[in-house]
Amino acid sequence: xxxxxxxxxxxxxxxxxxxxxxxxxxxxxxxxxxxxxxxxxxxxxxxxxxxxxxxxxxxxxxxxxxxxxxxxxxxxxxxxxxxxxxxxxxxxxxxxxxxxxxxxxxxxxxxxxxxxxxxxxxxxxxxxxxxxxxxxxxxxxxxxxxxxxxxxxxxxxxxxxxxxxxxxxxxxxxxxxxxxxxxxxxxxxxxxxxxxxxxxxxxxxxxxxxxxxxxxxxxxxxxxxxxxxxxxxxxxxxxxxxxxxxxxxxxxxxxxxxxxxxxxxxxxxxxxxxxxxxxxxxxxxxxxxxxxxxxxxxxxxxxxxxxxxxxxxxxxxxxxxxxxxxxxxxxxxxxxxxxxxxxxxxxxxxxxxxxxxxxxxxxxxxxxxxxxxxxxxxxxxxxxxxxxxxxxxxxxxxxxxxxxxxxxxxxxxxxxxxxxxxxxxxxxxxxxxxxxxxxxxxxxxxxxxxxxxxxxxxxxxxxxxxxxxxxxxxxxxxxxxxxxxxxxxxxxxxxxxxxxxxxxxxxxxxxx
Amino acid sequence: xxxxxxxxxxxxxxxxxxxxxxxxxxxxxxxxxxxxxxxxxxxxxxxxxxxxxxxxxxxxxxxxxxxxxxxxxxxxxxxxxxxxxxxxxxxxxxxxxxxxxxxxxxxxxxxxxxxxxxxxxxxxxxxxxxxxxxxxxxxxxxxxxxxxxxxxxxxxxxxxxxxxxxxxxxxxxxxxxxxxxxxxxxxxxxxxxxxxxxxxxxxxxxxxxxxxxxxxxxxxxxxxxxxxxxxxxxxxxxxxxxxxxxxxxxxxxxxxxxxxxxxxxxxxxxxxxxxxxxxxxxxxxxxxxxxxxxxxxxxxxxxxxxxxxxxxxxxxxxxxxxxxxxxxxxxxxxxxxxxxxxxxxxxxxxxxxxxxxxxx
Numbered sequence: 001x002x003x004x005x006x007x008x009x010x011x012x013x014x015x016x017x018x019x020x021x022x023x024x025x026x027x028x029x030x031x032x033x034x035x036x037x038x039x040x041x042x043x044x045x046x047x048x049x050x051x052x053x054x055x056x057x058x059x060x061x062x063x064x065x066x067x068x069x070x071x072x073x074x075x076x077x078x079x080x081x082x083x084x085x086x087x088x089x090x091x092x093x094x095x096x097x098x099x100x101x102x103x104x105x106x107x108x109x110x111x112x113x114x115x116x117x118x119x120x121x122x123x124x125x126x127x128x129x130x131x132x133x134x135x136x137x138x139x140x141x142x143x144x145x146x147x148x149x150x151x152x153x154x155x156x157x158x159x160x161x162x163x164x165x166x167x168x169x170x171x172x173x174x175x176x177x178x179x180x181x182x183x184x185x186x187x188x189x190x191x192x193x194x195x196x197x198x199x200x201x202x203x204x205x206x207x208x209x210x211x212x213x214x215x216x217x218x219x220x221x222x223x224x225x226x227x228x229x230x231x232x233x234x235x236x237x238x239x240x241x242x243x244x245x246x247x248x249x250x251x252x253x254x255x256x257x258x259x260x261x262x263x264x265x266x267x268x269x270x271x272x273x274x275x276x277x278x279x280x281x282x283x284x285x286x287x288x289x290x291x292x293x294x295x296x297x298x299x300x301x302x303x304x305x306x307x308x309x310x311x312x313x314x315x316x317x318x319x320x321x322x323x324x325x326x327x328x329x330x331x332x333x334x335x336x337x338x339x340x341x342x343x344x345x346x347x348x349x350x351x352x353x354x355x356x357x358x359x360x361x362x363x364x365x366x367x368x369x370x371x372x373x374x375x376x377x378x379x380x381x382x383x384x385x386x387x388x389x390x391x392x393x394x395x396x397x398x399x400x401x402x403x404x405x406x407x408x409x410x411x412x413x414x415x416x417x418x419x420x421x422x423x424x425x426x427x428x429x430x431x432x433x434x435x436x437x438x439x440x441x442x443x444x445x446x447x448x449x450x451x452x453x454x455x456x457x458x459x460x461x462x463x464x465x466x467x468x469x470x471x472x473x474x475x476x477x478x479x480x481x482x483x484x485x486x487x488x489x490x491x492x493x494x495x496x497x498x499x500x501x502x503x504x505x506x507x508x509x510x511x512x
Numbered sequence: 513x514x515x516x517x518x519x520x521x522x523x524x525x526x527x528x529x530x531x532x533x534x535x536x537x538x539x540x541x542x543x544x545x546x547x548x549x550x551x552x553x554x555x556x557x558x559x560x561x562x563x564x565x566x567x568x569x570x571x572x573x574x575x576x577x578x579x580x581x582x583x584x585x586x587x588x589x590x591x592x593x594x595x596x597x598x599x600x601x602x603x604x605x606x607x608x609x610x611x612x613x614x615x616x617x618x619x620x621x622x623x624x625x626x627x628x629x630x631x632x633x634x635x636x637x638x639x640x641x642x643x644x645x646x647x648x649x650x651x652x653x654x655x656x657x658x659x660x661x662x663x664x665x666x667x668x669x670x671x672x673x674x675x676x677x678x679x680x681x682x683x684x685x686x687x688x689x690x691x692x693x694x695x696x697x698x699x700x701x702x703x704x705x706x707x708x709x710x711x712x713x714x715x716x717x718x719x720x721x722x723x724x725x726x727x728x729x730x731x732x733x734x735x736x737x738x739x740x741x742x743x744x745x746x747x748x749x750x751x752x753x754x755x756x757x758x759x760x761x762x763x764x765x766x767x768x769x770x771x772x773x774x775x776x777x778x779x780x781x782x783x784x785x786x787x788x789x790x791x792x793x794x795x796x797x798x799x800x801x802x803x804x805x806x807x808x809x810x811x812x813x814x815x816x817x818x819x820x821x822x823x824x825x826x827x828x829x830x831x832x833x834x835x836x837x838x839x840x841x842x843x844x845x846x847x848x849x850x851x852x853x854x855x856x857x858x859x860x861x862x863x864x865x866x867x868x869x870x871x872x
Binding site for chain 2: 084086087088089090091095096115117118121123124151152185186187188293300391392393394396397500
């Protein structure tokens with residue numbers, strides 16, 4: 001059996017899954033140390049474990065590392081070393097970071113000779129003496145973590161690997177992140193990701209060790225996996241080295257959970273919370289990835305992240321009558337005190353849903369006096385906003401299934417234009433934890449091919465094989481691995497007909 | 513010397529990026545790196561004076577600088593100070609110091625490339641450019657249409673390699689030679705080209721475009737702050753008209769011979785409900801058809817902006833479901849003469865149709 005855990009800002013949810021069956025679920029408050037909240041939730045959910053049952057793996061999704069960045073706490077002193085000279089001098093590493101975050105990690109940056117051209121040639125040779133003197137300076141400044149970035153390292157990884165080896169050899173106490181393992185094309189964004197990863201490293205390692213200890217203290221001899229941004233899993237050891245890959249796992253797990261609960265592989269997930277509604281598209285059971293750069297704690301990155309449209313509309317949204325306005329203000333978690341139906345004095349969207357008969361909740365007598373025209377007008381407006389959001393995230397023309405999850409989904413009526421059907425699955429409150437528990441293991445590759453030397457079909461076959469190998473290396477059962485995404489981006493203006501191919505493969509977690 | 517028209521600061525660069533995005537008519541690429549570089553230069557070496565072309569001294573030497581290479585390489589091996597080195601090479605070759613610099617196009621990153629060498633060497637930038645929009649090819653500049661020689665042309669990489677092309681038989685040859693050098697240089701380089709007199713600038717450049725780009729960006733930013741309609745603010749700043757408004761329902765994008773070609777289909781919303789617009793592009797938007805009928809063609813400007821925020825939408829960012837409004841602006845007059853249309857009219861891009869000016 002598998003246990004899925006979602007550590008959110010407010011609650012820690014846990015689910016026990018036997019294959020595709022939900023055996024039990026628990027929801028407990030998140031604790032400051034993360035681990036005791038996990039222990040509480042696990043203790044609760046394991047009461048459902050049959051006598052002969054065994055937990056094979058525990059999958060954890062968390063926003064803990066994201067919050068560390070937002071609050072700028074527990075970050076390691078970090079040095080960023082770019083292999084690029086004489087190129088890229090005008091824009092040093094961390095150039096566009098918010099000053100407080102840059103200061104919080106020490107803000108030490110270096111540029112040295114190295115890096116490659118688009119076709120893999122060296123810009124300049126790596127200079128060991130330069131790197132040694134950088135190491136000496138970093139040691140004087142108390143650096144604990146190092147991010148190494150090289151120009152075109154996704155095309156040619158040699159210099160990043162050599163520089164990392166030199167640092168490990170001369171300063172074994174420093175942890176090194178190399179940029180090509182974390183990101184795609186776009187030097188600044190990939191370097192930013194490497195620097196974020198480096199500064200989170202110590203905290204992530206401590207947190208993950210804490211979770212492992214928690215499992216042991218509960219007598220669980222199970223493998224530990226962490227959820228990644230793209231909805232696939234990585235093992236605990238890998239996650240300790242690449243915590244940055246977990247930072248957007250929340251929306252992904254929610255959408256994957258919704259896909260699982262509804263059985264829909266291609267459709268739209270609408271997650272209505274208290275303050276906002278997240279709408280995203282599922283493609284073959286996975287969230288569609290965003291195509292544009294995503295800022296995280298004010299830092300521009302190009303992670304594989306779900307493309308989620310967030311609109312300021314939820315169950316706690318405040319309704320003004322004159323003129324009519326819905327949100328963006330929300331009473332949030334104070335809904336049960338401030339809404340009319342709970343004896344409060346604020347008119348919220350939930351009050352109107354009750355008045356309109358969409359749901360039975362609180363004291364309906366408190367909203368009896370609302371004019372029917374107001375009720376129908378607000379409910380129609382909510383319906384229209386959700387429909388517009390659905391339309392914006394659609395990947396193609398035509399109606400699609402819509403899956404409604406989240407506590408605020410009572411606001412939304414069953415007839416939605418653009419929806420071929422509207423589904424409200426059971427257990428939607430623990431969709432995130434379920435998303436973690438059912439996650440598959442993935443492998444991805446991105447590489448530039450010159451179509452003059454390699455045929456297009458040969459290039460794609462090469463990339464497919466490499467992506468599938470990577471999925472198996474990450475723990476997937478080879479017989480279940482399939483390619484879920486192929487993206488080909490021809491490099492405009494390059495006469496040699498170069499093309500960038502990105503392939504993602506996923507498979508089920510191999511049984512022990 | 514001369515009066516300062518305005519000073520380009522880090523804040524004005526934010527506005528220019530939006531304005532140049534609109535005037536870029538879908539081309540010009542990702543503006544992030546170019547804008548960040550220009551900001552960094554201004555931080556390091558100070559603001560840049562923008563100069564009214566009318567105030568250029570008669571004995572001026574105005575040099576056009578820009579970037580050449582692959583945008584997808586430019587986000588990885590980000591450009592450095594190549595434009596400065598190319599400028600120095602032209603000055604040495606001609607034996608004459610530059611008086612001011614000028615942009616080759618007002619669309620995309622190239623609109624601010626001259627800011628970097630200008631800030632470094634304390635030179636002003638002329639309030640004008642060589643296209644008044646963006647075009648896919650180097651030789652499509654008003655300077656060349658009206659007889660300014662392209663050469664000498666200097667190309668520089670970030671390593672210290674600089675080449676001066678002394679003479680070519682036409683601008684197309686200059687672009688051909690420069691492009692093969694650029695590939696060897698690692699696909700990002702900068703050029704300095706076509707040193708001009710004050711009279712040549714005033715006669716052959718599209719004037720006042722840097723101010724226009726800044727004003728467009730200011731208008732969009734201010735309307736957003738006030739919660740007002742950015743489209744109205746854009747049209748108040750630059751006379752033009754709404755051609756269509758709707759959502760993207762199809763996108764056909766392919767790359768041939770180094771250009772992103774294709775079309776985007778938009779289904780009308782609100783006032784345009786039930787109608788459909790198809791825009792054909794080759795890096796830049798070239799032809800707009802409403803229900804099959806041509807309503808705007810190159811060299812008039814066909815600009816896509818996000819309907820809610822007024823943010824320019826380049827062809828790279830185009831995708832299903834986006835709510836966009838298509839704006840049309842009349843072309844600069846230099847492109848609508850027979851000589852101009854021969855280079856930048858619909859027939860020059862392979863369309864079997866004549867140019868019919870947009871009526872605003």
